[in-house]
Amino acid sequence: MSPDRQGRLIFALPNKGRMRDPALRLLESAGIRGLGEERAYLSKTTDPEIDLLSVRAADIPVYVYYGIADLGITGRDIVAETGLEVYELADLGFGCCDLVVAVSRESGIRSPSEIPHGSKVATEFPNVTKAYFDELGVQVETITLKGAVEITPRLGLATAIVDISSTGATLEKNRLAPIGRVMSSSARLICNKISYKTKYDKVEAITNKLKGLSP
């Protein structure tokens, strides 16, 4: 948090992906509209006290944790994966999905606890996956990938995957069957802990406005 912008508030939003458009629409309904170019990382808004920061959804908890951004919108799954301490002020009700364990339909495995010890699990969420299987008491090797996780069981890279699923269509397409839910996720309004204290009135006002507008 740089001292020269102590009176201002930086709001981090995903610069692409499933949460960007609903997040922008929600902010617009709250009277906060970006004034810069669409692809600009940092832009002013119609609210003179708020700037928008457009970065990857996965990086938003990092910007918020360190106080570079005061507020942010990102998925609960992403916050859990980073493990960083931020305030989760509101469930914004969009971007709903489940983080599920899925296996090949032909595998015969019907629940996560049936996954054999030492199996490989491919995921974009290695920390959440490890915590889930640790709690379950199943030892697995986590393979971290940056996308196209669904293909790994068919290629023999992994026995199971842990990935987000909202309609189940992608799993179906890749002949995968969901066998367990790791967590439910949706878009959250997150806040830096110190910003919450030092910019309390503004943060509270925005939180209440967004809560009132959420589906």
Place this chain on the structure above:
Amino acid sequence: MTTQIARMLASKAKDEGRLCYITNCIRYLESRNLSLREYWQAGAELIGGERVGADAEAVALALDMLDSIGIRASVDLGSMGVIRKLMERYRIMDYKRLARAIASKSIDDLRKVTCDSKALETFTMLMTKRGGAELIGEVAEKAGCLGEDYEYFRSLYRALEAYGCASRVFVDLSTIREMAYYNGLVFEIFTPALGLPIGGGGRYDAMMKDFGIDTKATGFALSIDLCAKALGGSDVKKNNDTLKVYYREGFREKAIGLARILRGEGKCCTLDAYRGERSGILVGERTVLIESGEEYEP
């Protein structure tokens, strides 16, 4: 450092005292954690003493220390005692999940810990409100317990008034310290210039008891790295008043004598053999200021 200090005091059977330290600390962190493994910490511990007086002294001293280096900070107070009493009141067993929900102000997570509507109301109030001692009164009224805690916080604020720092101290019961040994007041110190708490502390009587000494204990620690960052690096006071004392061959001891006098007066000085430097104090037959050649009298 608190655990080590508690253990050291217990091994010496000391149940009273005031200690302070500046040291480097090393901690284990999982590889995904982005924080530093080694960091500098300055702290103070108050063993024994009366509970309200000692807690107020710790909070006021932390703020005084930061004021003295030019950092205007504030403090948020929480209470592990209040959380535990409310857990008992509403028969909540899973402390870890509750603490996680409270620390992240996540009502969603709170709903997974309890379905009791009264508990949800009380904890929601505790997680979303921030104010003075009256906040404890409101929570106490809702929960129908915590009368003693309300009295404690009122007394604490009176003591903080006397220290002149009450206006910078707030109650936010979602303030939970990571360390499991705190059992009473906990606090976090913060400044608008940083996105992370600059320090924190709290009461840890129970840990002293675990080490075999039945006494009270409170304390705090400040992150020196974050203090430097809050000061913006270049704003850190640099000592430009260091006097450079040089000596000609055969006059080293005379120069040492001068340095001792200067240091005794609280001045900073360095000593070295003269190699043609153009400023400083030169000790020879005469002691002179190099630039002007005038006689130097300490």
